[in-house]
Amino acid sequence: MTANAPHAASAPIPARRPAPRTHHGDTFEDPYEWLREKDSPEVIAHLEAENAHTDAALAHLEPLRERIFQEIKTRVRETDLSLPSRRGAWWYYGRTVAGKQYGIQCRAPISGPDDWTPPTLSPDVEVPGEQVLLDANAEAEGQEFFSLGSFDVSDDGTRMLWGVDVSGDERYTVRVKDLATGQTLPDVLEGTFSGAHFLPDGTHVVYTTVDDAWRPDRAWLHPVGRAGRDDDREIYRDDDERFWVGAGVTRSNRFLVVESGSSVTSEVALLDAATVAADAEATPRVVWPRREGVEYGVDHAVVDGDDWLYILHNDGALDFELVRARPEAPEELETVLAHEPGRRLLDIDCFRDFAVVEYRREGLPRLALLDYRTHELTEIEFDEPLYAAGLSGNPEWAPPVLRIGYGSFTTPGSVFEYVLPGSNGVSDGAPGDLILRRQVEVLGGYDAAEYGQARLWAPAADGTRVPVSLVWKRSFGEPGTSVRPVHLYGYGSYEHSIDPSFSVARLSELDRGVVFAVAHVRGGGEMGRQWYEDGKLQAKRNTFTDFVDVARHLVSEGYTTPDRLVAEGGSAGGLLMGAIANLAPELFAGVLADVPFVDALTTILDPSLPLTVIEWDEWGDPLHHAEVYEYMRSYTPYENVREGVAYPRILAMTSLNDTRVLYVEPAKWVARLREVGADALFKIEMVAGHGGVSGRYNAWRERSFQLAWLLDVLGVADS
Template identity: 55%
Template sequence: MDFAEVLRRLARPGLTGRVPQPGPPETGQRSPVSDATPSTPAAGRNGAPVAKKVPLPRTHHGDTVIDEYEWLRDKDDPEVIAYLEAQNAYTEEHTAQLAGLRADIFGEIKSRTKETDMSVPSRRGGFWYYGRTTEGKQYAAHCRCPIGDADDWTPPEVSETTPLSGEQVLLDANLEAQGHDFFSLGALSVSDDGNWLAYSTDVVGDERYTLRFKDLRTGELLPDVIADTAGGAVWSADGAHVFYQTVDEAWRPDTVWRHDIGAGTDDVKVFHEPDERYWVGMGSTRSDKYLMIAVGSKITSECYVLDTTDPTGEFRSVAPRVEGVEYTVEHAEIGGRDYFLIVHNEERDGVKYEDFAVDIAPVDDPSDRTEFIGHRRGVRVEDVDAFRDYLVLSYRADALPRVSIADLRRIDGMPVAEDFIEVAAAQELFSLGLAGNREWTTPRLRFGYGSFIEPSELFELEVTTGERILLKRQPVLGGYDPGDYVQTREWATAADGTQIPLSIVRHRDVAAPGTEGAAPAPLLIYGYGSYEASYDPGFSVSRLSMLDRGMVFVLAHVRGGGEMGRHWYETGKTLTKKNTFTDFVDSARHLVARGWTTPGQMVAEGGSAGGLLMGAVANLAPELFNGILASVPFVDALNSILDPSLPLTVIEWDEWGDPLHDPVVYEYMRSYTPYENVTAQPYPPILAQTSLNDTRVLFTEAAKWVARLQELSTSDNPILLKTEMSAGHGGVSGRYKQWEEASFEIAWILAQTGAYTAPAE
């Protein structure tokens, strides 16, 4: 990942770690941990496990709430584990009739996937780097081979089964994962001289990584081992130092350290951010001229730079942080001079650049800034990437990603906005972005392209001629034909008149409303709507198992996301957060009114902050859906955001508001947070999925929510909870396990939409 992407992600860290802590604020109470053998939870309506009630008061701003399920917070309590296991058994019982369908879907995913495969080699230094997957193995092996001709930029041909000349396996994740139920690779970073590998692993799912170092000349591991890191590693130019991050007790990356390879000396703290609102990121520019530290909250950021030839020197700030101003930095060389390109949202002449602009400034005086790419409302500038011969601007317009390129070789002097030529897209709906451009001097630019119906493609672009060279198309086995599917864009109207973009894909045999043979179809509507995250139309092998069974898939680009620019995000956060929920409901009603589907054939899905959306929608309009799938759902939002002792609550205040100190925010969140607003009404079937070791959204949230739903729902529809007992926020690890998980979800969705009917026993 290049540093511009690091900075962009820092600005939206998203829902983050929440580990069990003693009781909510102002009470300090919790249910005692018992060493006794836990009792089996009693069975309630429909045989669902019944969680015991332990009244626990929470008082804020004169409002006292009795939380009877807060005791489920302690995963060290055997009774909590027994309850989760009982819910797992209940879920398995209620989905057992789908076992055959799950097996079929797993077989379909497997049969469409090229299991033994190889990625397109990407050049870095004196080597081509690539990954290999092998049939029957869960994880990839990370490899490289030497470059034969330094002037030859054409990657070696992909050979799935035969090693390339001089091939070296840097790290086989299958070997690292042996003996572990879960495995995640964090850092995988090779020094500039190609001699050293820094890599980190997590075998629990809590995103605490152990950092190790390997001599690639001998294959030996150094005795240097660093536990509890944040996952990344950045080398100095001389290959003698590695920079890494650690987290505080609230799981916030807050400190950057320098480790001197093999020196046996204590690591040096080079940066620490004490303000709990800010995350810290570490990286380097693509030019390798500067090491960079980025500090970002949800609304404010600051960047520090250090010449890579002086790794033990002091980092300097590019621009001081100003509350409410975000910026990122990229290094560029134009006309033989070094500049910083600064993407920012400052206010100029009384106008807030909410969709960002780009300034340029000399490296030796970053305060001497000149506007480079001006601000255009509705055109959200996301990144600017610099290469020796090109500048690349990434932005969003009309709910789709865009990329424009300026060829510095053809420009006399400083480029202007008109010098950027947009990369054309062939489809109405698509995903597009730079991909795999590791080298500053690359003569061609790589970008990725895909859509709902076109498998992902990796191209090289000959900038001077516009020629596109297809390097690889995602293989889809079994005779896949994009012509069998249709993708379209529609716009739903919100109650306040706002137009909400919907991205729709279906099999061509499913007639669109208003055409001959049209009839309401089974439909899955997916939403997120937080953190300015954008969900673009992309290809999915597993989704084919739904489309081929006559289902329609819809992405609802609701407010709170970033698809329509910064204003779209600002009108779906803090005290306008309810727009996210009502946009989704209005989108679903639009689909029914148009004739795409009926409430009895529609399922809603979302995860993490999208799980909060699902919980809110279940309370607002349960009659609209015949199923709601919520993965790692942030459904106990108010309790979490009230407690600053929980990881990253403070940094989340810029996203949701501060209910601890602001009674207006408290009342607003109190009115929508899903767990607090479960009432006695007929809820549709609900499947909640969580992971025991998740540090971003605790398993507690889903467990409490399901307990209350099972208690209060007036319908006989099953409310199910499935907890992965050895996983984190991203769910299970390993591709075959992930296929099994996808098959489980898809089978449940198909059954709830009526696209599948289980055979009678």
């Protein structure tokens, strides 16, 4: 768009107050850095003006937004129950109720120790013995934002804890309840990070807290029944600013595991879960001392009566290998699964009689059972060419079945139970059977056969083949046979993979003829560890050029045209959006950037900002290395907005209380884009965090807002 962009005249124009930022002999005059003052009335007034401007500019889309919201709403069974999961003497499950934003956590007693077939529950039929554990709607009463960051029940089923955030800053207040009496105990643990849980005996809570940079740096042990945190014991602390701390108990209940890790290095320490509470002198025993670039994870199994640590690591093994060692001699290793290039080992979960290994091969996630004695893998196979599968809700140490979450672009979220060898604990399956226990019901006559999914390969400029996933509605014709509107999504950082998943909201665009595509660019993890390595640090530009090359391929092969192509990405994917808008603005009609990391260099240069030092392993350290500074300066979106080009329409969305990507980044970026005449709109949630608004109806309305804008840009708003 040029200076006569339709929304330019009434757009808020923040004052220019250049502030110099000098590093490595380079000075950048930042005119909008003053917008960082979150508590300034002037800044708040500007953000509110941005919201008012966006509302006015997109008011004509309100009827479409409402239609899309109703489409989503009518496809979802609003009053429903999840599949019960057995833990101890109870079946645990969640309820949703029409008209209520949040879920309700419930449980019902098992019928007996051999009861492993989950009960079929109906929203309209009372469940015998049901107990409501936590009604999040009651917890959220009177709050504009609500997020449940911790929820756990003790192994014996007598105590419950939950942690709540009501501002969006990902800091949770944990409380404890006695489920036998219904009494809320005096425990109030403020300022915790997510993921608090009980020790196996339920007498203590393990939780983590953050430092001034909002980094989880300490693990604590809290005795249940005590008010506040004064009596809590610090069991682990990591002063390295690059490392995040987390804690958990092995499924065997043998060890309390404390993990500390950066993007490229990790260290695991163990405490005896049965004695740590009573032994005030207990200190974590490190499995392997940290070494730069070595990542590993640990689980525990008992094989023929002997304790073993199963360790997944990348020391000399790019795609990781699996070894095992005795807890008392973790340096004496026995290879279980040798490194195999192209098979990226992701995780191991140990059970009493077997382990489950999760890995990636040929761009898709895989699951396999590991025999402890022979070390043989038995892969669990699925029929679709594109899918995602992983373990789902398996808290028991010795189950007769394995719960697996499954889905694809066309198959709604499903839960299967894989009947394990030697199992006699289920009445409706034999060993090796894969039983579908639940599939999310899509109302309104959804038929998966009416939709198609496929993977194609786009050539990058350096010859690399980039995988691209497509999903479409068949009645509009096969992609590539005619020009179609295309919605192209990308991420490409932290080795995070964008695997096939079903979306009810996406049906609203597919049913209007839009093809949804995912560019699996370098920097993600879809094609193994090397795929990630080739899209980070000084190779980060590959992420951006891959996305542009995918877009060019879709255009050159007749899938779409630039005026019918919209790009979307969020967080680090928002950085991708800002970069491709600068690199190839002519290729896209619109760019949707959600919580976008578009002022990356300013953030990464300032170690006082939340999480900055942690990010140096991903992006590089421009503060101390001139070559990193120059490389990042060449691509960071805010500093590279171009004069004299026609930018695509841009919609940036963020939240005031986001602690991961600060609101100021898109605020500055949009102001700079408007300087060059771009049609850029900015929407900010004033009470929310990195994940956006809370509550399912609010989330549906937010996505309806985005999709209405996207469909308008693609020219199918009236479809």
